[in-house]
Amino acid sequence: xxxxxxxxxxxxxxxxxxxxxxxxxxxxxxxxxxxxxxxxxxxxxxxxxxxxxxxxxxxxxxxxxxxxxxxxxxxxxxxxxxxxxxxxxxxxxxxxxxxxxxxxxxxxxxxxxxxxxxxxxxxxxxxxxxxxxxxxxxxxxxxxxxxxxxxxxxxxxxxxxxxxxxxxxxxxxxxxxxxxxxxxxxxxxxxxxxxxxxxxxxxxxxxxxxxxxxxxxxxxxxxxxxxxxxxxxxxxxxxxxxxxxxxxxxxxxxxxxxxxxxxxxxxxxxxxxxxxxxxxxxxxxxxxxxxxxxxxxxxxxxxxxxxxxxxxxxxxxxxxxxxxxxxxxxxxxxxxxxxxxxxxxxxxxxxxx
Amino acid sequence: xxxxxxxxxxxxxxxxxxxxxxxxxxxxxxxxxxxxxxxxxxxxxxxxxxxxxxxxxxxxxxxxxxxxxxxxxxxxxxxxxxxxxxxxxxxxxxxxxxxxxxxxxxxxxxxxxxxxxxxxxxxxxxxxxxxxxxxxxxxxxxxxxxxxxxxxxxxxxxxxxxxxxxxxxxxxxxxxxxxxxxxxxxxxxxxxxxxxxxxxxxxxxxxxxxxxxxxxxxxxxxxxxxxxxxxxxxxxxxxxxxxxxxxxxxxxxxxxxxxx
Numbered sequence: 001x002x003x004x005x006x007x008x009x010x011x012x013x014x015x016x017x018x019x020x021x022x023x024x025x026x027x028x029x030x031x032x033x034x035x036x037x038x039x040x041x042x043x044x045x046x047x048x049x050x051x052x053x054x055x056x057x058x059x060x061x062x063x064x065x066x067x068x069x070x071x072x073x074x075x076x077x078x079x080x081x082x083x084x085x086x087x088x089x090x091x092x093x094x095x096x097x098x099x100x101x102x103x104x105x106x107x108x109x110x111x112x113x114x115x116x117x118x119x120x121x122x123x124x125x126x127x128x129x130x131x132x133x134x135x136x137x138x139x140x141x142x143x144x145x146x147x148x149x150x151x152x153x154x155x156x157x158x159x160x161x162x163x164x165x166x167x168x169x170x171x172x173x174x175x176x177x178x179x180x181x182x183x184x185x186x187x188x189x190x191x192x193x194x195x196x197x198x199x200x201x202x203x204x205x206x207x208x209x210x211x212x213x214x215x216x217x218x219x220x221x222x223x224x225x226x227x228x229x230x231x232x233x234x235x236x237x238x239x240x241x242x243x244x245x246x247x248x249x250x251x252x253x254x255x256x257x258x259x260x261x262x263x264x265x266x267x268x269x270x271x272x273x274x275x276x277x278x279x280x281x282x283x284x285x286x287x288x289x290x291x292x293x294x295x296x297x298x299x300x301x302x303x304x305x306x307x308x309x310x311x312x313x314x315x316x317x318x319x320x321x322x323x324x325x326x327x328x329x330x331x332x333x334x335x336x337x338x339x340x341x342x343x344x345x346x347x348x349x350x351x352x353x
Numbered sequence: 354x355x356x357x358x359x360x361x362x363x364x365x366x367x368x369x370x371x372x373x374x375x376x377x378x379x380x381x382x383x384x385x386x387x388x389x390x391x392x393x394x395x396x397x398x399x400x401x402x403x404x405x406x407x408x409x410x411x412x413x414x415x416x417x418x419x420x421x422x423x424x425x426x427x428x429x430x431x432x433x434x435x436x437x438x439x440x441x442x443x444x445x446x447x448x449x450x451x452x453x454x455x456x457x458x459x460x461x462x463x464x465x466x467x468x469x470x471x472x473x474x475x476x477x478x479x480x481x482x483x484x485x486x487x488x489x490x491x492x493x494x495x496x497x498x499x500x501x502x503x504x505x506x507x508x509x510x511x512x513x514x515x516x517x518x519x520x521x522x523x524x525x526x527x528x529x530x531x532x533x534x535x536x537x538x539x540x541x542x543x544x545x546x547x548x549x550x551x552x553x554x555x556x557x558x559x560x561x562x563x564x565x566x567x568x569x570x571x572x573x574x575x576x577x578x579x580x581x582x583x584x585x586x587x588x589x590x591x592x593x594x595x596x597x598x599x600x601x602x603x604x605x606x607x608x609x610x611x612x613x
Contacts, residue, residue: 005375005490005524014492030406030435034374114406114435174407175582176375178490178524256583263584336433338583 003178008143008168009034011179012102013042015150016074020187021100022048023073025062027055027081030114031170032104035076046186056081060088060101067097068208070196072154072189076102078170079120080111082128089163090129094210094221098157098190100150101135102166104173107336115336116170118255121313124167125284132222134229135165136236137283139254143177149281151187156236158190160228167283169309171256171338233285240279243269246297247276249348252318253307254280256338261307263341268348275348283314291321298326303351307344308332359388360553360572366449367457367479369401369469370519371511372486373494373503374461377521379410381486381555382458383417384576386410390421395453397446399425401468403437404460413579439468447475463506470512483511484552486519489539490532497542504547517552518544520571528556530563537569 006014013035016024024043026036036052043050053059059075066073077085082103092099103124107117124137136156140146146168157164190196197206212218240258243265253261258279268275278294280287295304304326306315312330319328331347333339361368368385370378382398390396398417402409410417411426418424425446427438446455459466469476469483485507487500494500504515522528522536533556544551553572560566561575 003490003524003527004492004495005488006492007375010374010492113433115433116407170407171582174405176408176525178527259582260584340583 003180005176006143006179007034007174007176008146009104009173010038011143011147012076012150012166012173013038014181015147016100016154017042017046017048018181018183018185018187019151019154020072020189021074021154022046022186022189023051023063023066023071024048024075025051025053025059025066025073026075026077027053027059029078029081031106031116031173032076032078032102034173035102035104048186056084057088060085060092063099063101064088064092064095064097067092067099068095068197070190070193070198072098072158072187074100074102076104078104078106079108079117082120082123086129088129089135090131090133091210092163093129093133093135093225094131095208096161096195096225097208098154098161098163100153100157100164100166102168105167105169107334113336114170116174116256116338117309117334117336118169118257119310119313119334120167121283121308121310124165125286125317133225134284135163136160136232136285137165137167138238139167139281139283140172141255141259141279143172143175144179145281146172147179147181151183154187156232160232161195162228167255169256229285236282237285237287237290238281239287239290240281241276241294242279243276244274245276246274246299247302248274248299249276249303249305249352250294250298251275251277251305251307251344251348252280252291252314253277254283254314257307257309260339260341261344264344264348267341267345273348273352280314280317286317286321288317288321291318292323295322295326303327303329305329305331305348305351307339309338310334358553358572358574359392360574361385361389361394361454364480365454365482367447367455367476368482368484369457369459369476369513370484370486371459371466371469371507371515372461372488372519373491374405374465375491376461376486376488376494377523377555378461378486379408379458380576380578380580381519381521382456383410383413383579384555384574386417386422386456387420389454389456395423395450396421396456397423397425397449397453398456398458399443399446401439401443401457402460402465403439403468404462404465406435408580410458416579437468439471443472444475447472448479462503463510466507466511470510473512476513481513482516483513484517484519485515486521487536487540487543488521488523489536490522490524497539497546500539500543501547504543515547515549517550519552520554523557528560530560530565533560533566534569537571
């Protein structure tokens with residue numbers, strides 16, 4: 001199929017439709033507004049529903065309802081809006097309903113600014129709402145990868161009956177890149193299942209509910225969810241390795257920061273330095289074992305540098321992967337500032353012998 | 354036509370660059386501003402993109418200023434707000450003194466062109482160029498029908514008429530001579546059916562020397578890429594002082610800046 005030049009946000013909207021998304025509920029916020037803007041034009045063309053809610057709180061609860069009715073549905077927002085969705089996400093996870101949520105991260109905390117950041121990492125990977133639940137989190141590093149991950153996002157949401165978050169920074173939403181869609185037209189509907197509320201005529205009624213007053217009952221829900229997340233950790237880990245396989249320094253970065261780090265690594269390798277990159281694509285489940293294997297392959301004394309567009313959040317997962325076997329250095333900028341390839345390269349040079 | 358031509362006539366005093374999102378209005382505007390200034394004209398460029406939060410010409414502000422272009426943007430931190438701010442100097446730009454070029458880099462689609470409605474009377478009094486940038490690699494302007502529909506929408510919301518077409522067919526780094534020539538074909542059809550001339554064909558400098566592009570009848574404008582994402586920043590580029598703008602691009606000569 002031929003390529004088309006698309007803005008990341010538009011491409012995500014189109015990719016959602018091709019993944020079978022037929023209901024979108026959302027509320028505008030920079031830098032993700034082109035997602036609802038695109039879908040409000042396109043969804044009616046494919047027989048779908050676009051609805052601008054009165055707030056993010058309303059939007060996520062509309063998703064809750066649509067997911068409960070067994071339709072492939074989605075919402076999107078950016079950092080402050082995602083915070084507002086925390087309660088609804090917890091309910092959706094508790095009720096084991098599939099949905100996709102896109103977070104086009106901007107700088108925070110508070111209202112922050114409209115420029116790109118990766119500072120919602122804690123929020124995305126640590127459950128974000130209340131209670132013992134997690135989201136599966138996918139982090140694309142290009143517009144094409146964002147497109148490709150949308151199909152995976154809907155499939156994983158359904159496979160695990162759990163919210164899947166596509167977590168990108170505003171740069172990916174706002175930039176233009178040539179993309180290729182691998183499928184035509186509207187994607188498949190949600191598979192037949194035994195839980196969706198589709199009208200109980202001729203069959204026993206089904207109930208979607210997250211209220212479990214009896215502690216044993218609630219605990220059973222907690223255990224069921226945990227088993228699901230453990231299974232995802234075994235089966236769904238995705239990552240990329242780049243550069244030298246036995247590097248003197250391993251950069252760990254995701255999304256746009258990984259892409260910038262690749263430019264820095266290319267420059268350093270041309271200088272004859274041995275540098276590699278480990279890029280988690282699933283931020284949850286995090287590829288601990290594979291990152292550890294990359295670290296174990298390095299020479300004694302080789303270093304690890306975690307690079308983020310935040311004040312240091314993923315670094316805790318990198319440290320968990322290392323389990324004390326390596327010292328983990330950090331370089332990052334936040335607030336909407338994006339480290340340049342030269343800045344990353346300079347930091348790497350300073351750490352190399 | 355020779356690629357060194359600056360496709361501006363002396364009577365192009367007030368030029369507004371419009372088109373759909375991603376057509377490349379900003380890249381065309383920044384290149385025109387820098388080259389017009391280099392040719393000795395006084396150039397003022399207004400960043401009138403009120404609908405796009407990133408990749409606006411204000412990100413190339415320092416580059417343009419270093420090249421003698423006056424850049425009109427909201428002051429200070431307001432330049433990074435997602436608010437529809439039009440500064441008073443924009444109104445002054447509607448009556449450019451002799452020898453001055455006023456260039457308006459307008460936001461995408463009809464939504465982005467709406468701001469021009471408020472400048473309509475002044476533009477008509479002075480005489481204006483409203484140039485529609487066409488990139489048939491974008492989803493909604495892949496064919497002449499799409500380009501003409503976009504033109505109609507822009508004219509409706511700006512209450513001004515398109516006076517010229519700029520062909521800027523591209524797929525970013527994946528642009529080939531075929532991409533450009535396909536764009537020229539679409540644009541010729543748009544020009545014929547819409548009864549407006551093609552002002553020029555914009556191409557990146559690497560492609561401008563391609564024999565098939567040199568053979569194009571319309572003026573060819575050879576551009577440098579200034580609006581780049583951070584991972585494309587040229588290596589060894591002069592470092593900006595701490596706390597100053599973050600450099601924006603790589604691998605293509607001159608740089609833009611991510612913020613100022």
